[in-house]
Amino acid sequence: MSALPLACAALVFAASCGDGADESSPSPTAPTAEALADDLQAALVRVQEEVGFPGVVARVVTPDLEWTGAAGTIGADRSEAPGPDDHTRIGSITKTMTVTALLQLAEDGALSLDDPIGRYVPGLPNGDVATLRQLASMVSGIPSYTFDEEFQQRLFADPEASWTPDQLLDFVRGDAPNFAPGERFEYSNTNTIALGLVVEQVSGQSLHDYLRANVFEPLGMADTVLPTDAAIASPHLYGITEQGQPDGETADATGWNPSWGWSAGAVISTVDDLELWGRALGTGVGVLSPETQELRLDSFLFDVPGATDTRAYGLGLGIEDGWLGHTGELPGYNTYVGYLPELEAVVVAAVNTDIPTAVGKEPVSVVADELKRLVGESS
Template identity: 25%
Template sequence: MKKIFVVSFFALLFTACEKDEVIDPKAYSCNFDFVDNSASHPKAQQYQAKLDEIVKKGTVGIMMSVYHPNSIQWLGASGKADISNNVPMQPCMISRMGSTIKMFTATVTMMLYDENKINLDEKIAHYLKGSYIGKIQNAETATIRQLLQHSSGIYNYIQNPKFQTASMNNLKKEWHAEDLMSYAYNQDAYFASGTDVRYSNTNYILLGILIEQIEGKPLHEVFEQRIFKAFGMTKSLFASKNPVPHNIVRGYIDLYSNFKITESTYFSGWDYYTADGGLISNPYDMSLFFQKLMNGEVVNPKLLAEMLTWKTPHEQDPDFFPIEYGLGIFKMKTPKGDVYYHSGDAIGYYANMIYITSSKSVIVYAVNSNYGKLDEWVSTKKAIENILETVW
């Protein structure tokens, strides 16, 4: 949930691409540290056929995990991880997961709350004294809880046309927190804090700064210690530790909405250092985390209940499911029932993690291609319905 570019505008400012890298396919070699019994899953053929169908529609590559509490976990993949070097996608590979990191950022914030290091209902300005607070409307009044729930009203820097132009004019630039926040300076707030909900990446940049300040460590160390190592996410890292790992699957975009794709692996520099993006992982690790979170194994049930306290926006997107906002988690109302979820994208990457409340099942999928005509089978209401219909 971080998409910023209208592709036709993107195309106008796009700079010439460099030649594809020559990468030894062995660099992508990976495996799980457990016995993968996916082939014996009773719906293995059905799930694999769905991934193959999505690739046939134009998606470059896809990985997916399907977990049901009373069945074997299924892990699968289809398509290519790297077109130029002819590397097939495998479910153990790593990809960029974009804004799904917000669920992890919210979880770490709840941990700090549980340890009495912060108060969720205290203003963020009580903890952060940087000059940026006075330059961002509502930053002096919004509480930590309101930042977590996107009810702060703070302007979303990504929506600033000046940021879009600057980022597209230098697609490989690596952005840091204050670079990004500067595009929220002196912008009108959407509403008075606490009166509505509206998605804003700026909220989570501020939360990332808070986490670093309270912990006295860079974000990549905090996430590694509190989340990845603690919950067995062996393939996961925060991008600032290694912004473009040698074995990350290549990213691709449908630049001109004609299925003629362009590689974009190095074009996500605002997703490296801040807590509104930056997760590199795979569907298995993310499914593992979501399972444990919903089972009360990550934060205690009382805190989880706070995360699952919902606010409904005054306006809904008519082209998507009705949604409600929790703390780092969304609730989506589908024809089959409610699901909790968080999605995320970067230039050339999209991921979605979904928890089906009725069955306690978890679906996570990640693709290495988006924008243009590709989104129809990746991130739209139609795309999500297509996947839910198969695995519900």
């Protein structure tokens, strides 16, 4: 049986005219924008054909360009082309939203990022010493339940089953921590499940309701939701996966219940909405004060083992070569959102499979790397 990867997601470290111009004359930047749009579409088609995933939809927005492209189909056995309003499961991009909620509550004085997680969620390894900040930054030392063999067996035996957050945390309660808090970076979905419970406890709302009222609605993300069941609204992408299947076989994971990812990976969104989220994530506008956004952007831990000079993780957010963002992976789905401050550029891509490439790379990472390269070269 195919093993579960870093369940919910692997991280990617995740025209204007001059004054007095003749209105009949083309903008001086229009040819460049048009050429970039052509290059982006060509790259999207090429990557989809070379890697062989069913379909992809993507968007790139800069001050000079708004481009949306697609290649392939909405599903492995379907003929329709994907579009920016197709709903898709975004996996660990959910983490960026949950940690944003945590930062909002810290901003309001309802909690401190330096509170130990054990003050809110009992029984976790390192619970008395690992802080909310360390959980959000993936340096808590708390093991990820997704690597527990019993969890994996139960998940794939019945992928439509519903899970509660406490059922997920129970897989690591009583375990030894992997390391002392702050010692190194280690991606753990347990961290963000626990932080989801913190948001609920402190706010007095379900995480579903809190995110809707304080993140999605303020940004106009009308098609984004933390679901309460396995349903995914139409239109949507149909996801195909190898996870949990005999070697060489695949399964349609579209209807699999995402509750096992909850605050770490269950959100459903669209490329339309993720464009809005990418800009809010990169700037804080609409969700965080300038001071809290600065705190977030100063949180990248470049000096811990697991990071590099150009790639690191911070408060629910990654950075790689200047791009702020995150990837998301759930069985059948692979998504990326990124923002480059120096160019005010947003890149979003959604692929309807999580099956890795021949060299073991996430399919959406291949797409995103090409789109970001072209955006960088055009500046």
